Each structure stands twice: as C-alpha cells, then as structure tokens.
Amino acid sequence: MGQASSRDIRVVILAGGKGARLRPLTAVFPKPLVPLGNKPILEILLRRLTSFGFTDVTLCTGYLSELLMAVFGDGAKLGLNIRYVREETPLGTAGALAMVDDLTDPFLVMNGDLLTTLDFNKMLQHHRARQADITVGTFRRDVRIDFGVIESDQQGRFLRCREKPTYHFEVSMGVNVLRRRVAERIEPNKPLDMPDLIESVHASGGTVCCYREDCQWLDIGRMDDYALAQEQYAQNEQMFLGTTS
Helix, strand or coil: CCCCCHHHCEEEEEECCCCHHHCCHHHCCCHHHCEECCEEHHHHHHHHHHHCCCCEEEEEECCCHHHHHHHHCCCHHHCCEEEEEECCCCCHHHHHHHHCCCCCCCEEEEECCEEECCCHHHHHHHHHHCCCCEEEEEEEEEEECCCEEEEECCCCCEEEEEECCEEEEEEEEEEEEECHHHHCCCCCCCCCCHHHHHHHHHHCCCCEEEEECCCCEEECCCHHHHHHHHHHHHHCHHHHHCCCC
16 A cells, blocks of 8 residues: 555545534534634544645535535635535435545545544555555543433342433544545445445445544534534634644
8 A cells, every 4th residue: 555645645525415413503504614713614624634645625515505615615725626516416424435536545535514533544555564455543521411310120120220321332433544445345326324335335345444543533523512512622722723743
C-alpha cells in the first residue's frame, strides 16, 4: 500500500442528508450549514482537514445542494479543491461513493456534521500499518439511564436493581478510511449504508479495523448534542479548527 501524503488523499464528505432531527433549523438550510459560533459546522471540519494537509475534497450532496455549492464554491478560499456529486434520490451513507470518480487508494470518507479533534493523519497511519480494507473511527459514548433499571429472570423473579446506571458503548464516529477496491464493489444508484458495507466486507473475509483515539467528538444530529457542540466549540475554537494543539 502506498505511502502518499495527506495532500494526495481524497476526502469524501457526506453532506446530503435532510437533518430531520434538527428541524426547524434544517428546514431552510442543510445540516452541514448549521452554525457553530460564526461558522457552519462543515467549514470547521474543512478547516481542520486543511490543517492536516488535505486539499482534495468531494462533497456528496442532495438536500439543498445549491446552498452548499454557493457557500463553499470550488474551495479556493479555504485552500481546498472541492468537487461535488449530487444524489437525485437518497443513496444512504455509502451508496454515493459509487458516484465519485478517481478515488485515491486509500481515501477518507466522513459525515459532514462532525465536531472533532481527531488526528486524521494518525488514523491513516493506523489503517496502512494494518493493511486494512476499512478502518472505522470509534468513540466511547457513555449513556446514563435516568431510571432505576430492574433485572429479572424468565419467571419474573427479581434479580437486582441498578439506580440510574451508566452504560458504555463504542460508537462509530462517522469517519472511515477505505481501500478503493471497497468502493468498487458498490452498485451504482443503489442505496447502501456504511454499516451494511462494513458488514459485507467483514463477512467476505476483508480486514476491518477500528481506530480509537483520545479525542473529542460530537455528531450534531440531535438538538442536545448540537447545544453541547455550541458550548464546546465556544470554549476552544482553535483546537477544533486544528490551529493549535
């Protein structure tokens, strides 16, 4: 596997969703343009990618794509070369990859509504070192249950009670590194989600690895996470932009 620099790696950003859980904000503009501070969330992500040396970006658009194109254009103002593909019908979180020409090997693919301090170059190094077909960025998410949780057996006999427990899950960050041959197996114009693609590659004997890093991460798909993202970004804007450690 080649050791191309970040400048030679294509980044595909999924920016076509309707963001239904953020309505009414997303009734007038697409979710990647939802603001944090004085910048759209997608601009923050693009600036962070630039700080790591990535310059070649393809935006997969759908809902209100004209607004995304009007805001970011060809990417020159951010030091990027931005190209666009547009879904006429929703293709899921992996289906749009079949529309992207000249993918590099490997390439990065991520959601366009992320706030993170992830080191993309370290993730690429991890992917190469393990010669993976897919590397999935993961994050530990703690979920607190605000009720007493009762456990019982099949006969309904009480076993124990846990008061407001916290459960720990390893969740997908929506940031992945893929070999080009993985994208080549995607059928054009057929909806496909990334979890299904990952499962398919794993089931066929491909190498799927996980990458974990001590970083900050939020997906702003829900109002409570959006509020938290506003707070975290206001506290340390430069850290998320990648202009300071």
